Amino acid sequence: MKKLVIVFLTFILSLTFFSNFIPPIDNSYLTSAFAEFRSTGDSPHFHGGIDFSSFLKEGIPIKAVYDGYLVRIEINDSIYGNVVVLQHPNGYRSVYAHLSSFSYKIQPIVDDLISEFGTNKIIVNFPENEIIFSQGEVVAYTGKTGEAIQPHVHVEIRNSKETMIFDPMGFIKPKPLNGEIVLKELVIDGQKYDFVEGKTYEFKGKYPRLSINAFLQVNKNIIGLKEIKLYFSNKLVYHIMFDEIPMEEMYKPFTVYTKDSIAAGYIYKAYYKLYPDTIGYSVKVNNFPTLNQNLDFFPVTIELYDPWERKKTFNFNLRRSN
Template identity: 40%
Template sequence: MKKLFVAWMVVGIALFGYALRLYPPVDNPRVTSTFGEYRPLGSRGPHFHMGVDFSTARRIGIDIKAAADGYLDRVVIDKDDIYGYVVILVHEGGYKTLYAHMSDFAPAVKEITDDLEREFNGERVVVQFHPDDIVFKKGEVIGKSGSTGEAMKPHCHFEVRDEGEKVSYDPMLFLVGVPRPIDERVVIDKISVDSTVMSFVDGGEYEFKGDFPKLEILAYSIGNGNRLGLKDIKYYLNGTLIYELSFSKIDWLDFGNVSYVYDGEKSRMNVEEYVAWYRLYPIDMEANLSMIKVNRFPEVKRFPDVSNIKIIMEDAWGMKKEAKIILRRVEN
């Protein structure tokens, strides 16, 4: 009986938290970037990727559709910002969906924005709508794909925010009908201990200095031929979970705090490749970031001379990979 009650509570929380069901904003959805990825560039500086990218087969003019029933909250036209042409809808529960890099808006929206665009000629325009103004049904076309803003190629950037737009959630928590990539796999490619980069060998032994190893990993998920950011990384020291990075939601106050999670010296991104090095240690013991779910480094203080490390990585579709290494202290 008690068990059943607990189970109901868990279901209740899950439903309460993410009750909104969203459908992919493009037909034949293929995810090309995941939530929480590292973005080294942009007019706003290095930052976290606050949404999911869907392929539009590198084409401009593909239909972008409302992910659920809702009303138009606002439209942003800003060629100099990272997002370019943006549509933001409001749905049940106050959740908002955002669609960026668009090339064009739906006719009802265009009637209003075309005049403003001419009037303000290249300046940032934000048009706020009233809930009764323009309503969209799930699947209705809200605009066309493009590469406005700082998109390296045409695609649809899709975001989910809370009512106050204080946090963005991983859209995968809400999305239904996004197929798993057929080539899906989780990869740990390289490892860095105290700034020495080495190939990763499962069960391998690595040396470290000082109180704890400055451990970093080059790890990712493969999906549709792309390297995708991971959803979750758990780090165990001698069987105890001491550090966890988890990308379920990111506070907008943390938008630029990428250096806590990624090593900016080693990480990079361009059209050809996405290389993201995850830091598996806190650069600031007191830091309280939305994606650092567990940090027991302040309690552990000093690793044993021989430390058994287990790392469990998980991707956006829940595929897991476990890696084990031994870290041996060589000097103080």
């Protein structure tokens, strides 16, 4: 009984920590979601965090999402640009990227490093509790260093060993955006179709090799999804969820996305792969091995969830062709 009480209290304490994280920019909003496809940099990869708007401005203050101490700064990284990493007492780390400048506690150190090493990539680790930040204290200022196209702040949540990266939406709760969950295209056995609710599509082989172009549409901005569930004849067949990703899989996005996905600059068109090819950590359910191979015609339901876990359901039919 005592052990159960301890476990319960630990769980409640964790929830309290999560609920006490704050957004890094005042009155801002989400512009990109966790685990979106990226084809920038040296290799395609998952988007490791979430992005907050800085209203197209550099120099907007970025606040510590929770109490913590400075673990590391990085300067001139080709993807992340300038970076601050904080360690929090709940065991998690927060990462802030694409910075234009740093807190007054850090900037003199950065200036000295740049004067010595110039534009080379610089990484500096700091002793525990040497430089401390309170929740809400300014740690840096927004910019567009690294691969950023427009000024914003990219925020990640990692474990203390930085072997696992988590969806920051499980910790930070930005205001929900008004938008529409869209299922725009189906790709079946390599053939692209505009999605039409209730339509019947054909496939070949043992099972349909189905992928989808789907997203949350917010004005002109496209935001990636949190979760996808695929049902054949009301049976859950495939389930993708972006809750956490091992760091070793960050550069393996094709476990979830197809190779004709693209995300570079202002172009974003990603196709979620809803069939077993190379299975990664984000694939939570794969029931394709248990499918009845004699199904020649069946209803299909796809449930799509946005980053705030709002759901929209889409329906169509599949027929095996000769």
